[in-house]
Structures are given as structure tokens and as C-alpha cells.
Amino acid sequence: MRIENSFIPVHGVGEATERRLWENGITHWDEFDGSVVGATLSDRIETFIDEGRTHLDRGDVSVFAEALPAASRWRCYENVRNETCFLDIETTGLDAACNDVTTVSLHRGGETKTFVKGRDLTSDRLERELDEAALLATFNGQRFDVPFLETCFDIDVDVPHVDLMYPCKKLGLDGGLKAIERDLGIDRDMPDISGRDAVRLWHEYEAGDESSLETLIEYNRADTRNMEPLLEIVTDRLHENVFEAAVADD
Known part of the structure; x- marks a missing residue:
């Protein structure tokens, strides 16, 4: 699992919302279209994705590690x-x-x-x-x-x-x-x-x-x-x- 499969670093997205996104076929940032969540949360996710790509292009996973719970930081490993x-x-x-x-x-x-x-x-x-x-x-x-x-x-x-x-x-x-x-x-x-x-x-x-x-x-x-x-x-x-x-x- 890679960071690009993750949505819980976004403020307002918990495990239940992330799972709902996955269950609706949105398993990667590339597949996000705002159809499963409300407008405010959709804007947050889109901003997170845009900024996240910039961090990953630099090989920097710090922003994700800080936002993820300690038990979920394993998601950073595959990227680096x-x-x-x-x-x-x-x-x-x-x-x-x-x-x-x-x-x-x-x-x-x-x-x-x-x-x-x-x-x-x-x-x-x-x-x-x-x-x-x-x-x-x-x-x-x-x-x-x-x-x-x-x-x-x-x-x-x-x-x-x-x-x-x-x-x-x-x-x-x-x-x-x-x-x-x-x-x-x-x-x-x-x-x-x-x-x-x-x-x-x-x-x-x-x-x-x-x-x-x-x-x-x-x-x-x-x-x-x-x-x-x-x-x-x-x-x-x-x-x-x-x-x-x-x-x-x-």
C-alpha cells in the first residue's frame, strides 16, 4: 500500500470515510472525483492530493507521517x-x-x-x-x-x-x-x-x-x-x- 491509496491524512477523513471511498472504487488519488463526499471535504481532499504530489516528487513523506496515526505510518514505507x-x-x-x-x-x-x-x-x-x-x-x-x-x-x-x-x-x-x-x-x-x-x-x-x-x-x-x-x-x-x-x- 502506498501513500497515494490513503485519504485519512486529510482533516475530516477518518477510517470509515476512507473505507467508503475505497468501496466506491476510489482506491487511488488518481480516481478521486468528489462524488462520494460533500463539497467541503472534497475540496480538502483535492488540495491534499495536489500538495501531496509535490511532497512525493521530492521524496518527502514527513507531512503524511505527521498526519497519520502512529499505527498507520507503515503506509509511508512503500514510497521510500x-x-x-x-x-x-x-x-x-x-x-x-x-x-x-x-x-x-x-x-x-x-x-x-x-x-x-x-x-x-x-x-x-x-x-x-x-x-x-x-x-x-x-x-x-x-x-x-x-x-x-x-x-x-x-x-x-x-x-x-x-x-x-x-x-x-x-x-x-x-x-x-x-x-x-x-x-x-x-x-x-x-x-x-x-x-x-x-x-x-x-x-x-x-x-x-x-x-x-x-x-x-x-x-x-x-x-x-x-x-x-x-x-x-x-x-x-x-x-x-x-x-x-x-x-x-x-
């Missing part, structure tokens, strides 16, 4: 799949005011990069990497990863953001990232490690154990890489549940 950056962080604790970010992994275009505290993890490097992304994807990053980075590195993360936890809940997929991976059959190349283990590994590295840092990095990278197949599965299932189900009822 190749420019989507998957991000995960490890920290020394849960409070950004008194704990540190130890590693940050970013996965985009089939390549995973990891930055380490005290080596190459800096605010400038993070800003450069994020500036290249059209969409940010995390798991629980809206409440944890992004605020933590903004506090610890004094940066503003303003990339359009899909927090996978919310569309997963929409599909009835509850629990943490690793539990959902198991439910969906997404494999990992290493044993399961907890957030508490990640803190322990960092302290072992600080005490001189380089192998602990290697394990921590691979754990962080696995979390980041596995979000890509998770988002693929989530978008496919929600496309079927939300869009194809309505079109099939047409």
Missing part, C-alpha cells in the same frame, strides 16, 4: 523503501538523564553501520546518517531510542518515524521485538540476549574485554537488521487487512 533507515540503540540504563548510549546501529539499503561510544559515536555522525534517510523505523523508538538520542547528543531527530510497536499491536502482535520475531519465524544468527545482558557486556568491555564489545555490537546489529523483515511482514498483512479487504468488498 530504499531510503528507510532502521535504527536501534544500546544503553547503560533506562534514564537518558543519567545513562549513556553505548552503541547505535543503522541499517539502510542492505548495509548495517554500528557506532560505538568513545570511538565514532558522535552527534555530528548521527545527524549526517539520519539526514540521508527519508523514513526512520524503530521498535519502541518513539518512547525510548529517539528521546534517548536527543537527550544524550543534543540533536533533533525530525526524520518521519514508523515505530513498529504500534502497527504490530494493530495486528495483535504483542511483546518485545524478539518475542514477535519468534511468533513470525524471523531467525537470528546469535543466541537471545537481554537488555540487561547488553549493559553487562558494555561494562565487561570497559574492564578490558574486547570480545564483550563484539558480542554487544552483533546483538545491536541483529535487532536493527531484523526490523526490516518485520516491517515487510507487517506492511503486507496490514495491506491485506486494511486495503485489500475493503476493495474486495467493493
Whole structure:
């Protein structure tokens, strides 16, 4: 499903109205003719479509991400799949005011990069990497990863953001990232490690154990890489549940 199939970013269009448009054959912006809704709402939709095309021509999905509910931002993914950056962080604790970010992994275009505290993890490097992304994807990053980075590195993360936890809940997929991976059959190349283990590994590295840092990095990278197949599965299932189900009822 692409942004061009969506109408709920328009003020006054909820899921029921969008579904009614789809059921009446208006499944794409190109098909909108104002026949299903009133004149005022029709004008709003036409303005949204005109302005939306300009944003999409620039590869900018921020206006749509801001207007969509958190559980519906997955709709932005198909438009900027190749420019989507998957991000995960490890920290020394849960409070950004008194704990540190130890590693940050970013996965985009089939390549995973990891930055380490005290080596190459800096605010400038993070800003450069994020500036290249059209969409940010995390798991629980809206409440944890992004605020933590903004506090610890004094940066503003303003990339359009899909927090996978919310569309997963929409599909009835509850629990943490690793539990959902198991439910969906997404494999990992290493044993399961907890957030508490990640803190322990960092302290072992600080005490001189380089192998602990290697394990921590691979754990962080696995979390980041596995979000890509998770988002693929989530978008496919929600496309079927939300869009194809309505079109099939047409």
C-alpha cells in the first residue's frame, strides 16, 4: 500500500470515510472525483492530493507521517523503501538523564553501520546518517531510542518515524521485538540476549574485554537488521487487512 491509496491524512477523513471511498472504487488519488463526499471535504481532499504530489516528487513523506496515526505510518514505507533507515540503540540504563548510549546501529539499503561510544559515536555522525534517510523505523523508538538520542547528543531527530510497536499491536502482535520475531519465524544468527545482558557486556568491555564489545555490537546489529523483515511482514498483512479487504468488498 502506498501513500497515494490513503485519504485519512486529510482533516475530516477518518477510517470509515476512507473505507467508503475505497468501496466506491476510489482506491487511488488518481480516481478521486468528489462524488462520494460533500463539497467541503472534497475540496480538502483535492488540495491534499495536489500538495501531496509535490511532497512525493521530492521524496518527502514527513507531512503524511505527521498526519497519520502512529499505527498507520507503515503506509509511508512503500514510497521510500530504499531510503528507510532502521535504527536501534544500546544503553547503560533506562534514564537518558543519567545513562549513556553505548552503541547505535543503522541499517539502510542492505548495509548495517554500528557506532560505538568513545570511538565514532558522535552527534555530528548521527545527524549526517539520519539526514540521508527519508523514513526512520524503530521498535519502541518513539518512547525510548529517539528521546534517548536527543537527550544524550543534543540533536533533533525530525526524520518521519514508523515505530513498529504500534502497527504490530494493530495486528495483535504483542511483546518485545524478539518475542514477535519468534511468533513470525524471523531467525537470528546469535543466541537471545537481554537488555540487561547488553549493559553487562558494555561494562565487561570497559574492564578490558574486547570480545564483550563484539558480542554487544552483533546483538545491536541483529535487532536493527531484523526490523526490516518485520516491517515487510507487517506492511503486507496490514495491506491485506486494511486495503485489500475493503476493495474486495467493493
